[in-house]
Amino acid sequence: MHFSMKTLATTLAILGCSIVAASARNQTIANAVDGFVRPAYRNLATETERLVPTLDKLCKSGDASALEAARAAFTNAALAWSEVEIIRLGPVTEQNRLDRILHWPDRKGIGLKQVQAALAQKDLTAIDAERLAQKSVAMQGFGALEFLLFGTGSDDVAAWRETFRCHYAQAVADNISSMSSDISKEWDAPEGFAKTWENPSPQNNLYRSDTEALTDLIEIFVQGIELVRDVRTNGFLGEKPEGDKAKQAIYWRSNGTALSLGANIEGLNKLFEASRMADLATGDNAYLGNSIGFEFGNAQNALAAVKGKPIDAVLRDPDQRQKLDYFRTVTSSLSELFGTRLSGALDLTAGFSSLDGD
Amino acid sequence: MVSKLIDRRAFLKAAGVGFLASLTPRGIAMAAEADAVFATAFQRRDGSYGAAILTERGKLVHSIALPERGHDVAYDPISRRSVVFARQPGTFAVVFDPGGKAEPLTINSVEGRHFYGHGAFSPDGKLLYATENDFDNAAGMVGVYDASDGFRRIGEFPTYGVGPHELVLLGDGHSLAICNGGIETHPDFGRAKLNLATMKPSFVFIDRETGELLEKHELPSALHKLSIRHMDIDHRGTIWFGCQHEGPASERPLLIGKAERGKAFGLVDMPAEILGGFRNYIGSVAANRDAGTIAVSSPQGNAYAVLDATSGAVLSATTLTEVCGLAPDDAGFLASTGTGEIVAPDSTSVTEPDYVWDNHLLRIRL
Numbered sequence: 001m002h003f004s005m006k007t008l009a010t011t012l013a014i015l016g017c018s019i020v021a022a023s024a025r026n027q028t029i030a031n032a033v034d035g036f037v038r039p040a041y042r043n044l045a046t047e048t049e050r051l052v053p054t055l056d057k058l059c060k061s062g063d064a065s066a067l068e069a070a071r072a073a074f075t076n077a078a079l080a081w082s083e084v085e086i087i088r089l090g091p092v093t094e095q096n097r098l099d100r101i102l103h104w105p106d107r108k109g110i111g112l113k114q115v116q117a118a119l120a121q122k123d124l125t126a127i128d129a130e131r132l133a134q135k136s137v138a139m140q141g142f143g144a145l146e147f148l149l150f151g152t153g154s155d156d157v158a159a160w161r162e163t164f165r166c167h168y169a170q171a172v173a174d175n176i177s178s179m180s181s182d183i184s185k186e187w188d189a190p191e192g193f194a195k196t197w198e199n200p201s202p203q204n205n206l207y208r209s210d211t212e213a214l215t216d217l218i219e220i221f222v223q224g225i226e227l228v229r230d231v232r233t234n235g236f237l238g239e240k241p242e243g244d245k246a247k248q249a250i251y252w253r254s255n256g257t258a259l260s261l262g263a264n265i266e267g268l269n270k271l272f273e274a275s276r277m278a279d280l281a282t283g284d285n286a287y288l289g290n291s292i293g294f295e296f297g298n299a300q301n302a303l304a305a306v307k308g309k310p311i312d313a314v315l316r317d318p319d320q321r322q323k324l325d326y327f328r329t330v331t332s333s334l335s336e337l338f339g340t341r342l343s344g345a346l347d348l349t350a351g352f353s354s355l356d357g358d
Numbered sequence: 359m360v361s362k363l364i365d366r367r368a369f370l371k372a373a374g375v376g377f378l379a380s381l382t383p384r385g386i387a388m389a390a391e392a393d394a395v396f397a398t399a400f401q402r403r404d405g406s407y408g409a410a411i412l413t414e415r416g417k418l419v420h421s422i423a424l425p426e427r428g429h430d431v432a433y434d435p436i437s438r439r440s441v442v443f444a445r446q447p448g449t450f451a452v453v454f455d456p457g458g459k460a461e462p463l464t465i466n467s468v469e470g471r472h473f474y475g476h477g478a479f480s481p482d483g484k485l486l487y488a489t490e491n492d493f494d495n496a497a498g499m500v501g502v503y504d505a506s507d508g509f510r511r512i513g514e515f516p517t518y519g520v521g522p523h524e525l526v527l528l529g530d531g532h533s534l535a536i537c538n539g540g541i542e543t544h545p546d547f548g549r550a551k552l553n554l555a556t557m558k559p560s561f562v563f564i565d566r567e568t569g570e571l572l573e574k575h576e577l578p579s580a581l582h583k584l585s586i587r588h589m590d591i592d593h594r595g596t597i598w599f600g601c602q603h604e605g606p607a608s609e610r611p612l613l614i615g616k617a618e619r620g621k622a623f624g625l626v627d628m629p630a631e632i633l634g635g636f637r638n639y640i641g642s643v644a645a646n647r648d649a650g651t652i653a654v655s656s657p658q659g660n661a662y663a664v665l666d667a668t669s670g671a672v673l674s675a676t677t678l679t680e681v682c683g684l685a686p687d688d689a690g691f692l693a694s695t696g697t698g699e700i701v702a703p704d705s706t707s708v709t710e711p712d713y714v715w716d717n718h719l720l721r722i723r724l
Contacts, residue, residue, distance in 0.1 A: 089607065105552065206607055212637075230548025231548055248546065358523075
């Protein structure tokens, strides 16, 4: 063997050492958890819990006003999810919850076919929330529920009163509500993931240093903006109008596309403000907080004119489509502000190899 | 310097009779004396991309510009040409002369396919194999290119899995080993991972001439989110592979495995403190066949480790910010980082101020 004892001793000496000495509690992470993550999941738990009785009512009465109420509750719950779905660490990563709450995109329409097959066959295992939780991820979340409430056949007056369709929708709502409540409780637990993230130390299995804890925080922004731009926006908005694919837009059936994009951005904005991450960028970089806030505002302004509208109509109207195009430009700017400038200012390894490896 | 010469002689021996026979005595002498160089993709501080040739001391010898981000480089010692592949979901590969004397040639992926960033030449240098995505069908493919005819695409065969990543040619000259990472992506949705709940990575051996599946290995179903991605071949022909875990961070699966045709396939035990430092992510795997060692890097964990390829024991673990690229050098490894460092086996470090280095580093001999 060609390794000298000296090399071995040197390298063994650094094993287990953190990159940056960890303080007891990382205040930025604690701010993020207390100021955004916990309240956002509590809000999701509340909105999804509110959805359940609206479906109970719909299944009993089957009337148009009950359908309208259930649809409104769906939109509120889906937007609560849009705001918090940018969090892709901790309890939501357990038990496939991220995919089970929203499996999207359903590129080959497999989920849609599974939902349609369950409807056609009146699959009894789909109307029991516990059994539904064991089925395909595409059958048990917001995507399935949107089709049930807004998709083909949903406007039929006979679709809802004590029907299989309605009972299936109830099971989906129960399932989403139960997962949301569990995630919220796990974030609130005193010995849970929050404690691990907030308290980096060489003995901490997940976060050995403040640097690692903060890197995961900045990753939420970098990956969240990538999700909004590359997946949610570029997924349906072509480089040119002929490349548009309206039916690849998230929540197109419920006219929720721009609302959801707006909620994604709002979640990122709230997290940024709550964490007070901007305060960490000082000196020549002190401008970053304002620049980021300005771009978050621009993103919302761009969406304001198209929120709640059918996405195919938005895409056909050159003025409105241009708003989405501008929104995309703003997300690129945000990507640069977080991924390059803020991460550089904070001396985090948010680069190139670590953050976006292959 | 003595050890370098020994390494090069050993390399020539390992390269085989065919390679020696193709060189004149003067060529052998030149090959033995020539400095090894290293190829890697990079990003410049202004955001532009390219591929570079570096000396053992990390000095930039030559570079080419790329339209978008590159990934790994393959090299053909016969024609002395390199190919840098676009990072997924890129649609180009660029053939270039590491000596900088010939114009680069761009290969565009065909409609319905994109590159995954890795590839390899046939031993005679006539064919180039690249991992590709048949994205509408979510099927891994190997694109076959005729290097003697302007890198015309002459065919393809399946990888028998989803999301293929690194591909290497075995010492028998006929079998390809391919890591099917298991992750479905589609260019309509950037790099979004579309099938995490159901992903099923695999490791396959394929006959490069017939495209026939020779062997297919999978990890136990509980590890279906462990994406098998990179590999290298040790001094005895055993393949060492590295994985990236797509499941929750609360899980800490083993990340390194071994595969041999017709023999064992499985993960390798590793001390918890080393494994934990990788943060569920191995970015590259490189063998030093002269030293009998394997190096694995984790840019997520800012660390790389060197293992004894015979015993599997960890010989060293080193903290290095954003380390990913690894290539054998002397008795150790040259390491490159996403912050722009090139670190030699003796721990001396150099930077090219305008450059940060991409995930892979390839040792080549001009």
